Amino acid sequence: MNPLRLIRGKLRERRAARQRAALRAGYTGAPPEIACADWAQSLSDPTAFYLRAVEFFDRSLPEEFHAHRNYFTQHGRGFGEDAFHTQWFLLFREFRPQSFLEIGVFRGQSLSLAALCARHFQLACLVQGISPFSAAGDAVSKYARDVDYYADTLENFSHFKLPAPALLKAYSTDPTAAETIAARPWDIIYIDGNHDYEIARADWRLCARHIRPGGLIVLDDSGLATKFRPPAFATGGHPGPSRLAEEIDRREFAEILQVGHNRVFQKIAR
Template structure:
């Protein structure tokens, strides 16, 4: 019975995902991230726009990248997030960026690809254990050289090798590394346990450049986002950090699904 229900849920998710991908005039305009947020103030409408954007507006290289990482458990996330990153990077052109929690390199390689396609220099950094270490809600593949696998994906897309640190984000060397820079953009996508996410947030918030962007993954549980069957609102840890801290301390500039986007408008 459980298997049957799971199969039905998967069939529905596949159907809904294809339905969301059908071309619609309402979502046909190519907009910046800021313009899209203004045009679609509803979280669900903005998510729909970004999902549609990947399939009908984004450069073919971005869609091909998503297809590659959707195979063989190379990456997680959702189609709409590729469009989110495209619109954010194309608009703000961050020069110094950091990902916490690299996994197999889907996001950091996407950053490199977007900056390459848009013709601006972007120095990509990543902090990750590059191991199958999980948390209370996540389990990862064993018997995989995560660092080499990530670098191989960068080579596949003919991208420069990022600056990686093989540490947990709570290690002193990782914290020192975060705090010795002023980042134009940081993506928190590491351990989902509340105390770890809070630590990541506090160190990253204080290390943003003026106008710097902070994106927190898996963090929309306590918002009005109603995920379609193929989407996901997030986990408790990141969602609590967003609700209790980020929404009060930074400027919220938009959200795509379970990714909430903030800006440090006033500087530190």
């Protein structure tokens, strides 16, 4: 790698760690709660809400969620941000889904977090992942070639003694993926596969047809055109999903929550 990029990356990492530590050191008062009525703030002031989600992670999430995040931040096991653990905790607590689908599984962090939330809230929830389980990337992402992503995902579920998920080894654009997505009306779908605009749009269109009325689609990496100003330890997202988010038909989907670059859309029940 270009040495200048390496140094810049290291400096960015240090700044992020310093900012994160300063936040942790500065909390006062009782551990915070985030009620559903507070979610509107995530749309009007997404940066302030994001910092609340970070504090909720630090002070209010049960220990097993910290252990989960900690495990996936080690040895390159995952991406994501602490605040996303808060996001999934809040969504599962509020919506109590019976089915959860993730498009784009890396090494199982988000999928096993869904399973962990289901266990925590005592929900019988089908947890399904669709991914090539390979190093397949896109215009903005590159993944290591020396990992058996399928076996690794299952192993990471076992580590937390979670029931094995249903996994389909396919691209989201494959006919088998379309069949799996069309097999039921889903309660929650999380789109985090290929970030190129055309593929993300195809994923959205397919999922929008198969999410149940009142169900949720969470679109990752879609915050660039919002008021969210990421602190040093967060990112605003990618151009493809961000453009797509602006094109979503608001007569069909209402945006109900934004946690950093993750935006949550609810299919309007008619």
